[in-house]
Amino acid sequence: MDAPKRRAPRQANAEDGTAQRVVRRRPRDRRAQIAAASAEAFGNLGYHGVSMEDIASRLDISSTALYRHYPSKYALFREETLRLGTLAVEALRLPDELADAPAAQRLEHILDALITQSIANRRSAALLRWQSRYLEPDDNRVLSEHLFRVYTVVRDLLVESRxxxxxxxxxxxxxxxxxxxxxxxxxxxSVPVRTLTNLLRSACHTVLDADLPALDSQAESPGATEVPLTFKHELLLKRAIELFHEHGYPQVSVEDIAHAAGLPASSAVYRFYRSKGDILAAAFRRAAERVSAAIGPAIAASESPEQALRTLIELYVRGSFDERELTFVYYAEISNVPAEDRTVLRNIQRLNVEEWAKLVGGMRPELSAAEARMLVHAALALVVDIGRWHGPDNPICSPARVIRLMQVILFGRTAAG
Structure with a gap:
């Protein structure tokens, strides 16, 4: 009896039509791929909205394989957030030939380096801006020191140059x-990298060079009207946003909201809202629709795009100062709004930005539609950033100054408003 023939391995012979056995090799840069995918997920969905399984799915690997590289979701979050902070600090390094250069030249080099880093890490940097408060205290302290150093260097170079x-x-x-x-x-x-770099550089120079109103020429912004205790629907909304602002949406329970609003039990909340997410969505709808409602009347009452835009800027700043917590929460917690409501809100926001961008384009025909939208987003973000960095009641960033800064970003000039 003849000896049985040895069958060739499948991966070496596919002529018989059978599937080849694929040998999957672990990429050498797997850890970097994991970090990038997790950072983008955290930025889009929030730290609490992402699981290790979600990240593994994005990379088409198993959770077990993911845990071989990182022991926990927090380890991933911490590493990528602190990495972004470290990159910002590294952008402060000057080449030897600029060590003794004029302050204005050193400042320009550093701003360009920060712009380059921001563009390179654009898809993950949202976690640095809005999710970093979920870092543990020691890690948060390290990140804060990094970011404060960046701010201090830029400010000190302004001291020298101005x-x-x-x-x-x-x-x-x-x-x-x-x-x-x-x-x-x-x-x-989306705009090409070179165009985006030039656009950001130009906008930075406009705010650095602009004439700002003197402190003694500014009227105080009127505070928001206190909601009467009998208006439970409104009071719930207000107290919930205050809690989301202070602690973060995932850390606040319906019981917390009920207690803050003076309700006897969490069940009383459901008489007004279906869920905690419904409260957040209701607040966001109101904020988005407030901006939308101002656009038509402002355009109708104006003789030029510039006049309409001036009106919209002032209304936006005054409204944001009256509802500071909501302005911050809108940026930080949008990922926690239920998916269906989030789509509606994104569409409203997109339309609002589009209308503002049309006015910018009417004033600055040299800009593409995408470039105009980019500047509108920068101007709107400035309102919340200035307040959270310096404190909402700090006179150095009063409504009159924030209005002027928004104007020069959108108008593209530093002349007095």
């Missing part, structure tokens, strides 16, 4: 420039 400015003006201008650079992570408007 000795005519007082300390408050330098501080608010430095914050405004950094806000413009970071704002590109808040949206998905």
């Amino acid at each position: 000795p005519d400015l007082d300390g408050g003006e330098r501080s608010v201008r430095a914050s405004a420039a950094l806000s413009i650079i970071g704002s590109i992570s808040d949206h998905h408007v």
Whole structure:
């Protein structure tokens, strides 16, 4: 009896029509791929909205394989957030030939380096802007030190290059420039890298060079009217946003909201809202529709795009100062709105930005539609960034100054408003 013939391995012979056995090799840069995928997920869905299984699915690997590289979701979150902070600090390094250069030249080099880093990490930087408060205290302290160092270097170079400015003006201008650079992570408007670099650089220079109103010429912004205790529907909304702002949406329970609103039990909340997510969506709808409602009347009452845009800027800043917590929460917690409501809100926001961008284009025909939208996003983000960095009641970033900063970003000039 003949000996049985040895069958060739499948992967070496596919002529018989059978499927080849694929040998999957682990990529050498797997850890970097994991970090990039997780950062983008955290930025889009929030730290609490992402699981290790979600990240593994994005990479088409198993959760077990993911845990071989990182022991926990927090380890992933921490590493990528601190990496972005470290990159920002590294952008402060000057080449030897600029060590003794004039302050203005050193400042320009550093701003360009920060812009380059922001563009390179655009898809993940949202977690640095809005999710970093979920870092543990020691890690948060490290990140804060990194970011404060970046701000301090930019501000101190302004001290050297603009000795005519007082300390408050330098501080608010430095914050405004950094806000413009970071704002590109808040949206998905796409323009070529070189165009985007030039656009951000130009916008930074406009806020650094602009004439700002003096402190003694500014009227105080009226505070928001207190909601009567009998208006439970409104009171719930207000107290919920205050809690989301202070603690983060995932950390707040319906019981917390009920207690803050003076309701006897969490069940009383459901008389007004179906869920915690419904409360968040209701607040966001109101904020988005407030901006939408102002556009038509402003255009109808104006003789030019510039006049209409001036009106919209002032209304937006005044409204944002009256509802500071909501303005911050809108940016930080949009990923926690139920998916169906989030789609509606994104569409409203997109239409609002589009209308503002048309006005910008009417004033600056040299800009493409995408470039105009990019500047609108930068101007809108500036309002919340300035307030959260310097404190909502700090006079150096009063409504009159924020209005002027938005104007120069959108108008593209530094002349007095």
